[in-house]
Amino acid sequence: MTETNTPVAREPIVRIRGLNKTYENGHQALKGVDLDILNGEILALLGPNGAGKTTLISIICGLVNATGGTVMVGGYDNVLEYRRTRSMIGLVPQELALGAFEVVENTVALSRGLFGKPKDAEFIKNLLAKLSLGDKAASPVNRLSGGMKRRVLIAKALSHEPRILFLDEPTAGVDVELRKDMWSVIDELRADGVTIILTTHYIEEAEAIADRVGVINAGEILVIEDKQVLMEKLGKKQLVIELRNTIDTVPDSLAKHELQLSADGSSLTFTYDVRSERTGITTLLNDVQAAGLVLKDLSTSQSSLEDIFVNLVKADA
Amino acid sequence: MNVEAIKAIYAAEMRRTRNTLMQSIASPVISTCLYFVVFGSAIGSRIESVEGVSYGAFIVPGLMMLSLLTQSISNASFGIFFPKFTGTVYEVLSAPISFFEVILGYVGAAATKSLIIGIIILITASFFVDLRVAHPVWMVTFLLMTCVAFSLFGFIIGLWADNFEKLQIVPLLIITPLVFLGGTFYSIDMLPPLWQKISLLNPLLYLISGFRWSFYEVADVNVVLSLSMTAAFMVGCLIVVWYMFRTGYKLKQ
Numbered sequence A: 001m002t003e004t005n006t007p008v009a010r011e012p013i014v015r016i017r018g019l020n021k022t023y024e025n026g027h028q029a030l031k032g033v034d035l036d037i038l039n040g041e042i043l044a045l046l047g048p049n050g051a052g053k054t055t056l057i058s059i060i061c062g063l064v065n066a067t068g069g070t071v072m073v074g075g076y077d078n079v080l081e082y083r084r085t086r087s088m089i090g091l092v093p094q095e096l097a098l099g100a101f102e103v104v105e106n107t108v109a110l111s112r113g114l115f116g117k118p119k120d121a122e123f124i125k126n127l128l129a130k131l132s133l134g135d136k137a138a139s140p141v142n143r144l145s146g147g148m149k150r151r152v153l154i155a156k157a158l159s160h161e162p163r164i165l166f167l168d169e170p171t172a173g174v175d176v177e178l179r180k181d182m183w184s185v186i187d188e189l190r191a192d193g194v195t196i197i198l199t200t201h202y203i204e205e206a207e208a209i210a211d212r213v214g215v216i217n218a219g220e221i222l223v224i225e226d227k228q229v230l231m232e233k234l235g236k237k238q239l240v241i242e243l244r245n246t247i248d249t250v251p252d253s254l255a256k257h258e259l260q261l262s263a264d265g266s267s268l269t270f271t272y273d274v275r276s277e278r279t280g281i282t283t284l285l286n287d288v289q290a291a292g293l294v295l296k297d298l299s300t301s302q303s304s305l306e307d308i309f310v311n312l313v314k315a316d317a
Numbered sequence B: 001m002n003v004e005a006i007k008a009i010y011a012a013e014m015r016r017t018r019n020t021l022m023q024s025i026a027s028p029v030i031s032t033c034l035y036f037v038v039f040g041s042a043i044g045s046r047i048e049s050v051e052g053v054s055y056g057a058f059i060v061p062g063l064m065m066l067s068l069l070t071q072s073i074s075n076a077s078f079g080i081f082f083p084k085f086t087g088t089v090y091e092v093l094s095a096p097i098s099f100f101e102v103i104l105g106y107v108g109a110a111a112t113k114s115l116i117i118g119i120i121i122l123i124t125a126s127f128f129v130d131l132r133v134a135h136p137v138w139m140v141t142f143l144l145m146t147c148v149a150f151s152l153f154g155f156i157i158g159l160w161a162d163n164f165e166k167l168q169i170v171p172l173l174i175i176t177p178l179v180f181l182g183g184t185f186y187s188i189d190m191l192p193p194l195w196q197k198i199s200l201l202n203p204l205l206y207l208i209s210g211f212r213w214s215f216y217e218v219a220d221v222n223v224v225l226s227l228s229m230t231a232a233f234m235v236g237c238l239i240v241v242w243y244m245f246r247t248g249y250k251l252k253q
């Protein structure tokens, strides 16, 4: 997809401060979340199951009451001025919640009405066509496949022309083909100036479409950064070289590789970026040999999302 | 006021009604005919008249009430229970609408449907007995208030119920017995004194009595009392729904 243009000092359209949520059973799903969502961006919220992604979205949209904190949308408080804030927002929920007998065009028209917009059959027809649902307008929703249902939910969310679109795990359980389709729909929306927030637990998804990525775990936003920056962190891989004989210092000839010597002097660790064209491994191994070191074993490890979480949480504590 | 939203909910609910048109209308018509055959003809032939009204005609207001109450409750409760059950209620909750607008849409549609059924029963009954309506304005007032009040009540049940059993238990175990014991098929004058007193504790007696008065000017209790009881019930339901929405009861965590 498109290269991320450095966003030109965008205004936040959603401003979240100190958001807390403790469910009735005592479980604290959000712990003082601060978050700015910038006008016109695509923000991916990346996090494992149970991280609090759905809870966060639900509070912004008015489905769940916050225990503390504030949410401002377009400058309005989402509780005190819910009519204004909700009018700006479209939501595609995580679950495929659709009535049974309603036909597609009716259920989309219902959504438009709920958000206070007058009937507009022409608009809905175009919307359905854009989402490849043109020939499904008169089908009952319960006859559609999962992927088609997801599209209907997107059509419903877009039926009132929102400025902000929340997509809660839009591609979970969706086949590769449809996922690509979904991404291009999102890309088009962005071109129309819609601010998009999507949650996912696929790193590749965040990488493919987001401008910024936030990592959320156990109710806390651990980092929120430009995609590029975060992906570099995620793309790091480590090569551990075990030596036959222990050494006291890294030979000067290897300095440019920025190796780390283990405490007992028996292994060297080389960190590289898997996604760069040249990892530098070949040169490194040649240089190691030239320095007269004998290899005992080699192993690599990649920092997974889990590792990143663990590291971030540790750094947090 | 989000008028478009009210219209949209109302239209969607009425569409749902049309989809199940046959069962929504056929069943009350059939059961009313059965009541007439069983109670009106079989038993009624032995009961000459009640307070000067032929027995067949006497039971019409009660029969209408029976259908209005059960239909209002089941329409309205199902109307909000189903979205809760399938999860589509997220859309109503995330829309820029107030509790009052939600109610106007859902309860308005449920009340409309019961009103239609009430009128159909009235027409059906007119084929069996000689009907006269002494106070048409009061008759319509009672009719409307009953539809609205019990649709509100059904809405509360639909909000409260988290499974199908709960959805049906109130109409089945409370409303139907109270209607039967509230003088649908008899005047409480026909009961022994003790049971007359006990019957006065039944709120539905007031409703049925008032409604019957608007037809034949015979009543078990004072009409003003009937009207105030119905109005109070309606306001009570409204307050409960308002409270439920304000606190997000069973809708929002």
Ligand SMILES: Nc1ncnc2c1ncn2[C@@H]1O[C@H](COP(=O)(O)OP(=O)(O)O)[C@@H](O)[C@H]1O
Pocket (backbone or CB within 6 Å): A023, A024, A025, A027, A028, A029, A047, A048, A049, A050, A051, A052, A053, A054, A055, A056, B253
């Ligand atoms: N209604 C609820 N009652 C109690 N706990 C809940 C409720 N909904 C979610 N949770 C808990 O809150 C945490 C966050 O859930 P959720 O926001 O759905 O996470 P995610 O969408 O990131 O998977 C989880 O531990 C979940 O079990």
Ligand SMILES: [Mg+2]
Pocket (backbone or CB within 6 Å): A053, A054, A055, A094, A168, A169
């Ligand atoms: Mg979720």
